[in-house]
Amino acid sequence: MSPVPTLSDVAKLAGVSLATVDRVINRRPNVRAHTVERVRAAMAALDYRVDPLAAGLARRKRYKFVFLLPGGTNAFMADLAARLESLTGWLTANRASVETVFADVFDPKRLVEAIDGIDREADGAAIVALDHPDILAAIDRLSGDGVAVVTLVSDVPKSQRLRFIGIDNTAAGRSAGTLLGRFTAGRAGTVALLVGSLSLRDHVDRCLGFSQIVERNFPHLTVLPVIETRDERNRAERAAKDVLGEHPDLVGIYNVGAGNVGIASALRAGATAIRPVVVCHELTPGSVEALRAGQFDAILAQNPGHEVRSAARVLLACASKTGVVEEQERIRIDIFIRENLPA
Template identity: 55%
Template sequence: MVDVETSPVGRATLEDVARAAGVSVATVDRVVNRREGVREKTIARVEAAVARLGYRADPAAARLARNQSFRFVFILPSGANSFMTLLSEQVARTAEWLAGQRAFIDIRHVDVFDPDALAQALETVSPAYHGVATIALDHPRIRAAIDDLADRGIPVVTLVSDVPSSRRLHYVGIDNPAAGRTAATLMGRFLRGRKGAVGVIAGSLALRDHAERQFGFHQVLSSEFPDLIALPAVEGRDDSERTQAATEALLARRPDLVGIYNVGAGNRGIAAALKESGRSDIVWIAHELTVHSRRLLLHGVIEAIISQDPGHEARSAARVLLARCWGDPILPDQERIRIDIFLRDNLP
């Protein structure tokens, strides 16, 4: 016959220990948490039951028992950026998971291209919040706002775009210079044997991720592919109409244009400009796998997409903030966001 006291099914609980020791759950709780008010003989009995059952305290359960909860705010871009819409959806899904751990997420949308609007959103974060995750501009006022939140004891995680000179807790996103270098290597190989100019379109160079991508791109294209000229980046504010206008200007100004690297969003604008021009020979490399970019990749309009997983990023930001609240360590390998490269042959 199996001894149920020494062989519990699954992980032993406080109730199992209390039953084995012949005491109340409250007494076991006092013993395992080293609180006073328990006789030595009772302590010995409880500790013997703990050892016999292999009981290990569950920190999360202890927090739940103390009715401890946390609230975070995610500050995300407003507008019609498809990737940011996916990110917002993933944050909402992450909120469902967090709720089971008594942690809650509010989402606030602002124009992250406007440093004053973003700074105001950060400066007015309620003291009721235990952490902030934000898409960030590398701007003096944004740095100051993040540092002020740190002074107030509210940790900040930068998401997708970093402000490394600030006192942010952690950056969740890909290695953007490496992403730009990867784009340049792909562009050079797709264009091998051809000469000409390559246009670079960014949302805003005030976004560090966009600035770092175009830097990495120029670095590799100029050093490893001398027949290709990487043009200075032009800004489209991640808006399809502005990006279309920027692409049309590139096509008109540079008849030797052979490639386009879109650092940010606005892919529908580039597609419209290329279709209107009839330039099906342009090699186009883009970022982020969305419904629209997937279709363009499948139809051979985009050659390759460099992407990052918005679900991983949303969960990672939440985990990092939760770990800070709990005093737990951050696991770098778990929170590292990888660079994905998609061709139409390996689409998920």
């Protein structure tokens, strides 16, 4: 017997053929209970584990996955798409291909159409979704048709998705609250809260976490009513300008959604006595530049490269019935200040 036991070793020990061992390992039907037992015992005795390389090679199948991402100009989403693009080499090496579809996330009808339009022959799909009943239903239809679904970045918790790949957004909001609160160093005043849309679950969760922390731990800060920017740069700029103009006691801005370039530009235009503390989300050229320039104070982030790799690994593991290294798939809430920005 070789140093590492093989299928043949198991077959020999159990006194059956290779095909039968294969049936037991892969839980295929038509094996007598008694035979299953014998094979199981032999596997246990030898501490046998299948060789994924050999199994992958022998299985002729190639896998197909679909990634459904938001269209539009959102820099983070563009980054996500780019990371996915650069993952194709790895995917090909693992006998998989991916089709990327872009859809308008802000419009439930279109998103439903896009989900319903996903090829039912696909082995899996990763979807940046809106938490809306119609979307939930569409995801469940897709899943019911045998396509494994993971939600990416923004979750639809009650759907039949296999798993959510993204950060805990309530915790991210709480982190933003603590950083902003502490960085204001005791100054009293108002704080502006900008979001892309109140119909996006991740944005709402961040608002919740933020408000909780500020109310409890920083009573000298008053959070202004939420402003929606639709994740558009111009609207974010307008909102920041208004807020800077109308509230001379503004000590902080938390931008939950996109549009950071607009905020930086508003900050440049309307210089105040003491610059407000600014906390935002995602490493994009605009946000990084503002952090470097000292206009922003902290960036909360999720790693888009990690997210697409995680989605791909999870879908592949599901399709090929192999395991997942749980710890590796946990997406962390990254905190960046000027000093720990990646090179």
